[in-house]
Amino acid sequence: MSSHWKQDFPIPSAEDSYVTRREFTKFLGLTSLAFFIGTCATAGRKLFKRIRGDQGQRVAIANLSEIPVGSYKLFRYPTENDPCILVRLSEDKFAAFDQRCTHLSCPVIFDAATKQLACPCHEGFFSAEDGRPLAGPPKRALAQFSITTQNAQIWVSRPEDVA
Amino acid sequence: MSLGMRVRDRMNVILQMVTTLIAAILLGQLWLFSIALDAMENRTVSMRVAIVAASISMLACIAIWMLIRFFLRREQNETGERA
Numbered sequence: 001m002s003s004h005w006k007q008d009f010p011i012p013s014a015e016d017s018y019v020t021r022r023e024f025t026k027f028l029g030l031t032s033l034a035f036f037i038g039t040c041a042t043a044g045r046k047l048f049k050r051i052r053g054d055q056g057q058r059v060a061i062a063n064l065s066e067i068p069v070g071s072y073k074l075f076r077y078p079t080e081n082d083p084c085i086l087v088r089l090s091e092d093k094f095a096a097f098d099q100r101c102t103h104l105s106c107p108v109i110f111d112a113a114t115k116q117l118a119c120p121c122h123e124g125f126f127s128a129e130d131g132r133p134l135a136g137p138p139k140r141a142l143a144q145f146s147i148t149t150q151n152a153q154i155w156v157s158r159p160e161d162v163a
Numbered sequence: 164m165s166l167g168m169r170v171r172d173r174m175n176v177i178l179q180m181v182t183t184l185i186a187a188i189l190l191g192q193l194w195l196f197s198i199a200l201d202a203m204e205n206r207t208v209s210m211r212v213a214i215v216a217a218s219i220s221m222l223a224c225i226a227i228w229m230l231i232r233f234f235l236r237r238e239q240n241e242t243g244e245r246a
Binding site: 043047142 | 181182185188189192196199200202203204206207208213217223224231235238
């Protein structure tokens with residue numbers, strides 16, 4: 001015997017959950033549109049970041065006497081939200097990299113003994129010469145900046161190769 | 164089996180084929196989205212990668228809408244009604 005409320009308020013549940021073919025295909029189309037908009041938004045954000053980064057022109061970040069051989073200095077470039085690291089490998093050899101590990105963005109630290117940049121989070125290692133990954137989970141090289149010295153100062157600028 | 168039921172069955176089969184194709188394209192779009200995200204996060208990845216990903220995603224989106232349009236038009240021709 002069915003309940004009284006079912007007789008008084010019959011709910012056709014089968015009809016309720018029925019999805020027409022038109023609705024279903026529309027849902028698929030809208031999902032595709034959402035993916036496209038998301039991809040465009042991320043590409044737009046990349047473009048915005050690049051334009052904003054271009055505003056950061058050549059900047060003096062340290063004096064030559066400030067950094068002895070085998071040491072490093074942290075700085076921010078091109079914006080205050082972009083941590084970077086400058087390392088002095090020899091008397092006249094410097095290298096500057098984005099400090100964020102290419103694995104999960106932990107800050108890398110310089111190990112002068114091995115001349116490597118190490119990510120302490122997941123044991124990732126990069127070459128301090130060119131930023132290429134040597135060991136651990138990172139697969140991509142650290143973003144490198146161009147370094148020039150002039151008037152006893154170290155200048156950093158964006159590399160030309162990444163468009 | 165009546166003619167109406169046969170037509171409905173055929174449309175269901177076509178819908179399954181179209182849905183499979185659309186699902187494959189959607190997976191591709193998801194992959195492109197992940198590539199664009201990666202390009203946004205990583206400075207070493209070129210801007211061109213993100214632009215190409217967005218362009219291909221647009222083509223995929225157009226393809227999906229055309230497939231849907233094709234299916235709905237065919238359904239309308241076969242059944243004479245908007246399902």
